[in-house]
Amino acid sequence: MRTFSNFDILEMWERGRPLHPLDRGLLALSVALSLPAEELANWPLGRCNRALLDLHCMSFGSRLQGWTSCAGCGEKVEFDLDANALMTADGPEEALLVGGERFRLPTSRDLEKVMAASDAKAAAIRLIERCAVSASGALAWSDRMLEEVEEQMASADPMAEIRLRLRCPTCDREWDETLDIAAFVWAEIEARARRLLWEVHSLATAYGWTEAETLSLPVARRAMYLEMVQA
Numbered sequence: 001m002r003t004f005s006n007f008d009i010l011e012m013w014e015r016g017r018p019l020h021p022l023d024r025g026l027l028a029l030s031v032a033l034s035l036p037a038e039e040l041a042n043w044p045l046g047r048c049n050r051a052l053l054d055l056h057c058m059s060f061g062s063r064l065q066g067w068t069s070c071a072g073c074g075e076k077v078e079f080d081l082d083a084n085a086l087m088t089a090d091g092p093e094e095a096l097l098v099g100g101e102r103f104r105l106p107t108s109r110d111l112e113k114v115m116a117a118s119d120a121k122a123a124a125i126r127l128i129e130r131c132a133v134s135a136s137g138a139l140a141w142s143d144r145m146l147e148e149v150e151e152q153m154a155s156a157d158p159m160a161e162i163r164l165r166l167r168c169p170t171c172d173r174e175w176d177e178t179l180d181i182a183a184f185v186w187a188e189i190e191a192r193a194r195r196l197l198w199e200v201h202s203l204a205t206a207y208g209w210t211e212a213e214t215l216s217l218p219v220a221r222r223a224m225y226l227e228m229v230q231a
Contacts, residue, residue, distance in 0.1 A: 001032045001033055001051070001054060001055060001058060002032060002034070003032075003058055003059050004031065004032070004059050004189075006196055006215040007215060008031055009189055009192050009193050009196060010193055010196060010197070010215075011031075012027055012028060012031055012189055012193075013189055013190055013193035014193075015027060016028075016186065016189070020112065021180070021182060021183060021186065022108050022111060022112055022182065023037070023112075024182060024185075024186045025048065025052055025108070025181070025182025025185060025186065026040050026041055026048075026108060028052070028055060028182075028185050028186070028189065029048065029051055029052065029055065032051075032055050032058075032059070033051070040108070041107060041108045041109040041112075042107050042109060043107060043108070044105035044106070044107060044157050044160065045105070045106055045107060045108065045111070045157060045159075045160035045161070046105070046157035046158060046159035046160040047157075047159075048107075048108055049159045049160065049162065049181050050087065050159050052181040052182055052185050053083045053086060053087060053181055055185060056083055056181070056184060056185050056188065057083050057084065059188070060185075060188040060192075062082050062083040062084050063080065063081070063082065063083070064079075064080070064081040064082075064083055064179075064184055065078070065079070065080050065081075066078070066079055066184070067079065068166065068177055070168035070170065070171065070173055071173070071175070072168060072171045072173040073168060073170050073171040073173070075168050075169065075170040075171065077166055077167075077168055077169070079164060079166065081164075081179075086159075086162055086179075087159075088158045088159055095133050095134075096149075096152050096153065096156055098145075098148055098149050098152050099145060099148065099149075101132060101133075101134060102132070102133040102134040103128065103131045103132055103133060103149060103152075103153070104131050104133055105131070105153060105156060105157045105160070106127055106130075106131055106153065106157075106160065110127055110130045110131060111127070113126070113130060114126040114127045114130070121146070124146055124150065125141050125146065128141070128146065128149050128150075131153075161178055162178065162179040162181070163176045163177070163178055163179070164176065164177050164178075164179050196215065199214060199222060199226060200214045200215065202226060202229055202230075203222070203225055203226065203229065206225075206229045207225070
């Protein structure tokens with residue numbers, strides 16, 4: 001995995017703006033790992049999340065700061081995490097055997113295909129059916145069977161869904177929330193892209209430099225020029 005250059009950041013930001021959030025994460029991994037996004041879309045979700053955490057640590061640091069709103073009172077609830085502490089060991093990627101049927105682990109592409117489902121249960125059924133390797137025709141999905149398959153998948157791929165336990169400081173309500181690693185990576189890319197474009201604009205206005213000339217400057221030298229322009 002390689003770190004991003006200034007040119008990488010701007011190119012990813014431009015290409016990623018119209019994409020679905022899932023595809024933005026795959027785009028970032030594609031650049032960092034020099035692999036096609038379509039290949040990465042077939043990785044198990046936990047493998048992708050682990051790679052995105054590695055990418056965040058390498059390119060933006062290990063600190064993950066975010067916030068959400070309490071559904072009980074509307075209070076803003078902030079959290080501050082160390083990405084390294086979220087890492088778990090790799091799970092097995094072989095097919096699972098549940099109730100006499102074999103299932104592979106879900107991928108990013110599977111999630112994309114089920115997001116239009118009418119409700120959570122319909123989405124779960126569509127996802128599991130996509131992951132069925134040897135299902136013998138249409139199955140009658142009882143709540144218990146769905147729960148068993150989901151539990152086995154979560155156990156085999158613990159980083160597929162990272163859940164945070166949060167508590168509201170105002171009303172003491174507690175709840176679990178899913179941590180979207182791809183969203184954190186994209187937020188960093190977008191913030192850095194906007195900062196770079198502002199630097200290019202400022203130095204082009206002052207000195208007439210091109211974008212390529214500005215971005216090629218070492219960070220310390222570019223910062224000094226910006227400081228003099230703003231003085």
